[in-house]
Structures are given as C-alpha cells and as structure tokens.
Amino acid sequence: MASNQLRTRDQIAVQYKWNRESVFATDADWEAELASLGDALAGVSAFSGRLADGPATLADAVDAIQSARQRLGVLYVYAGMDYAVDTTDQAAGARMGKVQGLAGRVMAAVSFLNPELLAIGRETLDGWIAAEPRLAVLDHYVDNLFRQQQHVRSAEVEELLGLAADPFSGLYNTFSALTDSDLQFQPALTSDGNELPVSQSTIVGIMHGADREARRTAWESYADNYLAYKNTLTSNLATSVRKSVFNMRARRYESTLEAALFEDNIPTAVFTNLIDTFRKNLPTWHRYWRLRRKALGVEVLHPYDIWAPLVQDPPRIPFEQAVDWICDALAPLGEDYVQVMRQGCLQDRWIDVYPNKGKGNGAFSSGSPGTFPFIMMSYTDDSGDLGTLAHELGHSMHSYHVWQNQPPLYSDYTIFAAEVASNFHQAMMRGYLLNIDLPRDLQIAIIEEAMSNFYRYFLV
Structure with a gap:
C-alpha cells in the first residue's frame, strides 16, 4: 500500500x-x-x-x-x-x-x-x-x-x-482514549515539501522511511502532542502504579515485581538477571549505534534516526509477498501448519492489514476459543512490517493450536510462553530469507529488522 x-x-x-x-x-x-x-x-x-x-x-x-x-x-x-x-x-x-x-x-x-x-x-x-x-x-x-x-x-x-x-480498567481506557482518539498530530513534511499524515497507525512507517526530514517533523509532531498532555499522562501512570501496589498488598506479595511474576511461576531472579545481562552487553549496543550513525552519515543520531533504513532505496514488500515468504520459511513445521496459516491470512481474514484513520497503534494477536486468532496491524510494505506480521502470526498459530488441543480452562498462556512462539517465527523467517537469493538491499533490511526487534525488547 x-x-x-x-x-x-x-x-x-x-x-x-x-x-x-x-x-x-x-x-x-x-x-x-x-x-x-x-x-x-x-x-x-x-x-x-x-x-x-x-x-x-x-x-x-x-x-x-x-x-x-x-x-x-x-x-x-x-x-x-x-x-x-x-x-x-x-x-x-x-x-x-x-x-x-x-x-x-x-x-x-x-x-x-x-x-x-x-x-x-x-x-x-x-x-x-x-x-x-x-x-x-x-x-x-x-x-x-x-x-x-x-x-x-x-x-x-x-x-x-x-x-x-x-x-481499574478505566486506567487503560483513559490512556487509550487520549492517545488513540484525542491526540491530533500535525502532518509531517517531506524533504520536498509534501505532507504526510501522522497518526498512531502511520508513525512507525514514517520512522522506517528514508526521508530524514519526514522522520524529524513526524517525530516532533508526535512527541509534542504527548508532551502537551504530560500532566494527564503522568497522573494516569501514577494511578496505574497505585493499582499495582493495591494488588500487591491485597494478595500479600513482598513486592510489585513478585506480584507481576509469581502467577506465571517466574522467580524474580529471572528479571534481575535479564537487567544485569543487558547492562553487561551495553558496549555491544553502543558499537551498533556508532555503526548506524556512520552508515547514515549523520553527526548526531537522534531518536528519529533509530529505525531509519541503511539503504538508499528501501525495498517494498507487498502484503501477499510477505505471506508467501513467511509460509515458505515455516515449511519445516509441516503442510498442515502452513495451510492453516496461509488460509488465515488470505481467505479467512484473520488480519486487519492496513492503516486507517482512527486505528490504534502497534500490532497484536487477539481471539478466544470459538473465534479465529485475529491480528491487528498497520502494514506499510517495509521489512519491519514483514517482521511484525511473522511475529503476530507466531502468536496466532500458537493460539490456534492451544484452542484446538486444550480446554477453555487453559486457553490462556503466559507472556513468557507467548514470546517464544512469536520470536521463533521471526527467527525462521530471517534464516530463510538470508539463505535464498535476494538483493543485497533486502538482505540488509532483514538484518535491520532483527536489530530493531532486539532493541524493541529492551524498551518493553
């Protein structure tokens, strides 16, 4: 699109x-x-x-x-x-x-x-x-x-x-109403003076674009609108923290961290080890950002440069091509697995594919026993969206097989299990694409998608 x-x-x-x-x-x-x-x-x-x-x-x-x-x-x-x-x-x-x-x-x-x-x-x-x-x-x-x-x-x-x-659900509702409905962003300006609409469903695509002026003006429009409501957002966040403290005390946990992890049977040491491991590997990320700054040819790497493509003409990947590649990459899981996934993408309409006015930000897999494992995203034909589609299909195929094989009592699964399936899909996709005959620019884009995904996990 x-x-x-x-x-x-x-x-x-x-x-x-x-x-x-x-x-x-x-x-x-x-x-x-x-x-x-x-x-x-x-x-x-x-x-x-x-x-x-x-x-x-x-x-x-x-x-x-x-x-x-x-x-x-x-x-x-x-x-x-x-x-x-x-x-x-x-x-x-x-x-x-x-x-x-x-x-x-x-x-x-x-x-x-x-x-x-x-x-x-x-x-x-x-x-x-x-x-x-x-x-x-x-x-x-x-x-x-x-x-x-x-x-x-x-x-x-x-x-x-x-x-x-x-x-308590009002906390999320308030945040969503403000950020997805009430915030109105000024258009971004491209380097040749054209306007690009900025919204929750388009900001990621612009940030992955090659036009630095478009990225800069989109980022400033996006950030300025959030900053205009910083007091409201701060109050909402503080109330969310108090909700977590309430739950901790009501259920007699030692900390909000323990409360967040205990139900999924995850020791708090897993979390602290994750943070320690990240800190120990900061030099690797510092090197990556230096290389990215050099490749982009900029003196200062700004937030709007983090996702910029490293090639002059980023490859466009239509949705149907993305589906074909992902299905080919997952072929080792068997014909039945691939057939269900392909049919879900192209016939049963599991996916809400493209951006539109009013669409929320991000991407997610959703559903319940008795429904399809649906996916919402805002596909804009770039390598990041290819990775997002593979990721969310990992969640949806996980859900599909859970619902086929488990009673409703076990229809939910922990985030720790969920991210295994989704990241496995992405890893299979990257491994497949980097081992077939693709143009160099597309190979670079696939590597960029991997680095962007790894970086994203340190933000969430």
Missing part, C-alpha cells in the same frame, strides 16, 4: 479487514449474548458454598465456570475489534465499556472457586480427580493453585477483587 493519504475505514477493501462477522453476525446478536451471559451468572454463583458437596457438584461448577469465561472471551473479542480499528467509534467504545462491566461481574461470580478448592484440601481433590473423569481437567489447575495458596484470599475478598477489575 503506497499512499500519502490516510484512508478512512470504509476505503479499505474487505479482504484486508478482519472478519468480525465470523464472531457475531450483527451488533444485535452481540447485545443478545451479552444479556444472556449476564442472566446466566446467577446459575454460576449458585455453586458458591457447594463445591465440597462432592466431585459431581464440583465438575458441574467447573463446566459452568469454563462456559462463562469462554462466552465472555468471545464477547470481548468482538467488542475490541471495532474499537481497535477506529478508536473514535463511540458505539464501539460503548460496547467495550459494557463488556468490561460484565467481565467484573463474571470475575466476581466465579471468585468462590479458588478459596473453596483450597478449603477442600489437596488430598481430597486428588481423590476426586482420580474418581471423576470430568475433573481430570483440574489436575494442573490444582497444582498451580496450591502453589499460589498463600496469595489466595477469602471468598469475600476474592469477590471484591473481582468487582474492582471494572473500575
């Missing part, structure tokens, strides 16, 4: 929009399911205080809880799809608010599960799991729960923490 004009949503061809109709045919269908799930929560809550009655009752409760969580996930996916691609859409924003409110109710309705399982005791639960086939799903869940036993509170406190999820 090559255009200096940022298109509106209705100007994007259908084949490049994700398939929201596969989740719910109409908004009315979504509203009906939202109401239906809300009504069903009374049936879930009815199991509260009864799990110790026996394995059959517990199995029925687990089935009801899994169903409620899965239905909520599908509702969340649909609500988020319209909002992500047009954050100015007030109806989409209203749907997000509704489903976030329902999520708090669901969390409160199922909050009795963990305290009651702990009260039943490990020995009894092991016996029930062995005796009742429907409880086999709980085996790993119970292992993990008893590992976290000291941080599980009473049923009343757990219910309160569940209800708190809705107001």
